[in-house]
Amino acid sequence: DAKTTQPTSMDCAEGRAANLPCNHSTISGNEYVYWYRQIHSQGPQYIIHGLKNNETNEMASLIITEDRKSSTLILPHATLRDTAVYYCIAPGTDSNYQLIWGAGTKLIIKP
Amino acid sequence: NAGVTQTPKFQVLKTGQSMTLQCAQDMNHEYMSWYRQDPGMGLRLIHYSVGAGITDQGEVPNGYNVSRSTTEDFPLRLLSAAPSQTSVYFCASSYVPTVPYEQYFGPGTRLTVT
Numbered sequence: 001d002a003k004t005t006q007p008t009s010m011d012c013a014e015g016r017a018a019n020l021p022c023n024h025s026t027i028s029g030n031e032y033v034y035w036y037r038q039i040h041s042q043g044p045q046y047i048i049h050g051l052k053n054n055e056t057n058e059m060a061s062l063i064i065t066e067d068r069k070s071s072t073l074i075l076p077h078a079t080l081r082d083t084a085v086y087y088c089i090a091p092g093t094d095s096n097y098q099l100i101w102g103a104g105t106k107l108i109i110k111p
Numbered sequence: 112n113a114g115v116t117q118t119p120k121f122q123v124l125k126t127g128q129s130m131t132l133q134c135a136q137d138m139n140h141e142y143m144s145w146y147r148q149d150p151g152m153g154l155r156l157i158h159y160s161v162g163a164g165i166t167d168q169g170e171v172p173n174g175y176n177v178s179r180s181t182t183e184d185f186p187l188r189l190l191s192a193a194p195s196q197t198s199v200y201f202c203a204s205s206y207v208p209t210v211p212y213e214q215y216f217g218p219g220t221r222l223t224v225t
Contacts, residue, residue: 043203100170
């Protein structure tokens with residue numbers, strides 16, 4: 001079973017910040033949280049990952065709560081091309097190599 | 112760089128047939144993996160490899176075999192296809208063998224088993 005839970009779907013207006021929440025209350029202290037997205041039926045695309053500290057790259061920012069039980073992915077200025085399914089994922093119990101994917105959040109950017 | 116390539120893009124099999132899905136990467140990545148994605152679902156890990164000659168099972172390995180004779184190639188074999196294996200199959204690779212931070216995915220193979 002997935003160790004993360006996300007809302008099924010969200011809307012965001014074009015040009016606004018899209019904030020996608022994720023709960024991961026059962027991950028251990030050395031397990032990373034990863035974010036990927038999948039546009040239509042293409043192969044997933046890596047966005048960002050984090051352990052304890054907040055992270056930022058050219059695509060997004062990742063805010064992780066101090067207790068590590070949840071995180072938020074922030075797309076600062078959403079465009080129509082950001083419409084996709086966003087996955088917050090964590091390693092399985094057996095190995096850091098086994099990432100467990102849930103159903104993700106369908107993000108729709110509206111003009 | 113071509114990145115991660117997969118062939119074929121589409122395939123229809125009859126129950127009981129066998130076939131091999133091909134995956135290749137030209138980024139010299141040590142870590143490679145195979146996932147399947149059923150409609151409306153996330154990806155599920157089938158098998159993975161942390162280097163040539165080393166493979167391990169993922170979440171849903173039954174009915175599939177893999178081998179890794181070279182760094183570049185990681186084929187997935189369906190031994191005796193079943194309708195339950197109808198799915199989209201993605202291959203991925205990563206340059207970090209210890210923890211697969213950033214995985215690069217191929218375009219997928221859409222398999223239908225009748």
